[in-house]
Amino acid sequence: MEKIKAYLLAKSIGLYLNLLSYVKPEKASLLAYRFFTEPRTGRLEKHNLPAVLKDNFHETLVHGELQFQTYLWPGNENVILLVHGWESNASRWENLIPHLLKSGSTIVAIDAPAHGLSSGKELNLVMYADIIEATAKQFKPQFLVGHSVGAAACIYYQSKYQNPDVRKIVSLGAPSDLKVIFRNYVSLLSLNERMSSLMERYFLDRFRFKIEDFSARIFSASLKTRGIIAHDTNDDVVSFDEAKKIAGSWKNATFIETSGLGHSLHDDALYQKVSDFLFNE
Incomplete structure (x- = not known):
């Protein structure tokens, strides 16, 4: 019944638009654009707060008009930044954090704009990279x-800013082409x-790029940073083909x-591989 309601709502919105x-x-x-970029959950x-986020240091940072939440697990000089995906928040790292804490590293997790405890009503990759x-x-x-989208944002971020401090990037379940996401949205509605x-004209006017040019496949070609790309063949949210492009x-x-x-x-085995890659390779 809920799926039917969601289907009918999407088609009604599409008809109205x-x-x-x-x-x-205009x-x-x-x-x-708002329907495309505003998370519902x-x-x-x-x-x-979820248990994993209760017993650590919280700090709210400001970027422009946005206030975004950070969570800190203090450790040594090795610092890991965790970037969650769409309609999620920093608590999604609950299963990975224990593996990373074994290294003694400092761990930082963020809530994206319009997610978690952060302000805002929308999220896009340009905004996420700036955060x-x-x-x-x-x-x-x-x-x-x-x-997911957080992994795509990491790739775009490093391509745009070329941060010399960043030595390794782990991409988990990342989408590649905005065009694919856009087509799915067009089909859904x-x-x-x-x-x-x-909509394509709106993106071009606002961000100065064509939708087909905004692609993790394109951005990753400029990366000198070492990385892991992990993706599941049974991923029903982001196609496995997207990972192969990257x-x-x-x-x-x-x-x-x-x-x-x-x-x-x-998965504990995958998270152990991530930890080994970050600290033992």
Whole structure:
């Protein structure tokens, strides 16, 4: 029943946007973008934090008009930055953190804009990369670990900023091409060609890039940083083909194929490989 309701809601929104595109195209473009970039879940409440986030140091950083939450597990001079994905928050790292703590490293996790305890109503990769940069200036991480959209943001961040302090990046379940995500969105809402074109124009006007040019496959080609790309063949959120695109252009990365872990990739054996890569290779 819930799936039927969600399906009908998506199609109703799409029909409204299609009709609006002929009457008020600018408003239609803005609304379509908002639906595309506003998460529905992933928020946290200060009085009811998950256990993994309760007993550590919290610090709120400011970037422009955004306030974003960081969580700190103090350790040695090795600093790891954890970057979660869409409609998630820093608590998603609960299973990985114990493996990383064994190294004695300092661990920093962030809540993305519009997620966790951070402010904002939208999230896009440009914004996420800027948040990573603000966090990097504060904590000076040598290692980046990202999941899903967070992993794509790490790749884009390093491509854009070329941070010399970052030595290794771990990408877990990352999407590659924004064009693929965009097409899925268009299909989900059954947007017509006019509405689809209006959205593409909106992205070009706002971010100065074409949707097809915004790709982790393209960004990773410029990376000199060592990396791991892990993706599950049974991922029903981000296609396994997306990982192969990234692996094909990131020359200094190792591709790890898993099976049966789904999009979350929660697995002690995989997390041990991540830890070994960060500290023993």
